[in-house]
Amino acid sequence: MNFHAAHDLQPFWTLAAAPIQTRALEQALTLGLFERLRQPASAAALAAQLELDPVATSVWLDLLWSMELLSRHSALDAPATPRYTASPLALRHFTSASAQNCAQAWLYRAQFMERFANQWETLLHQGFDPRGAAAPQGSWAQAARVQIGQEQRVVTVPAVLGLIDTLALPATGRLLDLGGGPGHVGIALAQRLPRWQGVLCDQPETAEVAQENILAAGLSGRLQALGCDLETDSIGSGYDLIWCSAVLHFMRDPQALVHQACAALSPGGRLLLAHAEQVDDPELAARVLPFYGTLAVRGNHLPRPGGIGRMMAQAGLVDIQSLGRIDFPMAPVWVHAGRRP
Missing domain, CATH: 3.40.50.150 (Vaccinia Virus protein VP39)
Structure with a gap:
């Protein structure tokens, strides 16, 4: 039996969630997150660097990871504290050094x-x-x-x-x-x-x-x-x-x-x-x-x-x-x- 079939309301639940994803990306661009994550960093280290709440930062980074804007790397000796880097997609379209940068265009829209x-x-x-x-x-x-x-x-x-x-x-x-x-x-x-x-x-x-x-x-x-x-x-x-x-x-x-x-x-x-x-x-x-x-x-x-x-x-x-x-x-x-x- 398939217990994983999506409910027919799922597209509308996804729609309701879209503002959260939008805000997550807005904050990422405002704070220059993808430039900062050219090198791996943990949620705790990033929260300390940006003076953010560590719990909210961890959820924020996982949300961006779920949007394929970050990559997540877990060490074998510390699987509960992954480190994050900007994904190739984010580096290509949401960093100022890239010739294909569209960060300001996306924020404008x-x-x-x-x-x-x-x-x-x-x-x-x-x-x-x-x-x-x-x-x-x-x-x-x-x-x-x-x-x-x-x-x-x-x-x-x-x-x-x-x-x-x-x-x-x-x-x-x-x-x-x-x-x-x-x-x-x-x-x-x-x-x-x-x-x-x-x-x-x-x-x-x-x-x-x-x-x-x-x-x-x-x-x-x-x-x-x-x-x-x-x-x-x-x-x-x-x-x-x-x-x-x-x-x-x-x-x-x-x-x-x-x-x-x-x-x-x-x-x-x-x-x-x-x-x-x-x-x-x-x-x-x-x-x-x-x-x-x-x-x-x-x-x-x-x-x-x-x-x-x-x-x-x-x-x-x-x-x-x-x-x-x-x-x-x-x-x-x-x-x-x-x-x-």
Whole structure:
């Protein structure tokens, strides 16, 4: 007889436990735990070093071990007092020296989700009030410089390059990273396409961050950052490839931007749109809605399957096809391609 079958309520008990795990990781990042545990240490030694309660510290470390963020080592002569080290996963993504560090990005997302979760009762009863929703001036640019920048470098860029490598692109051309934030995707595309020129376009404060990154990458001869309001300003023209991800969610008139992108393409040029979708598969929806459902509550655009393709067709694009789903920061997105005739 199997005495270990999970109860059908287990997923919801696991859900209830998630805030404890979130807080455990937040404290680990705040206290620089993973840097400290490059070398093995016991719970007692770490508690003394950080001036923490030894009992709570022991449970905290075991909790992080259960999340595969720590490794646990027990000596034969003292099995009850294990020592802990940071796991390869933690060292790769949650330490400042790593090129794949996403610590600030994860904290940024966790804190946003907590704030939104605390508003659920008000939102359900009163809906979203845009009067209290304005972000502080420059806050998005700062996020682009640090947190969004981490996500782009570590997660988005490899996914986009894997996609681009499947396309038969000409040796030369002109690209646009539309709404590209800190610009790491456009920079990576330019590095992968060494005979292409390009433009990285976003709001002015964020475009300044992108220009800094262009200079740091040594690509100022082939790339430039353009600061503009995507609702009202020109994005240029003569592009052979336009990459645009997660931008339509934030537009007052998403269809207008698709029309503008189509008009900005050279004949035969391609538009690639990558966005989250309100899918009918509950497993995928469970990955999308906690993050992008927050946008839908605010009245932002969260397309249903097929919606992006219809928008592209309405803008006059041809050879429209879905290139499939790719993993982006937080949740999967679906990539759609179309060509200007």
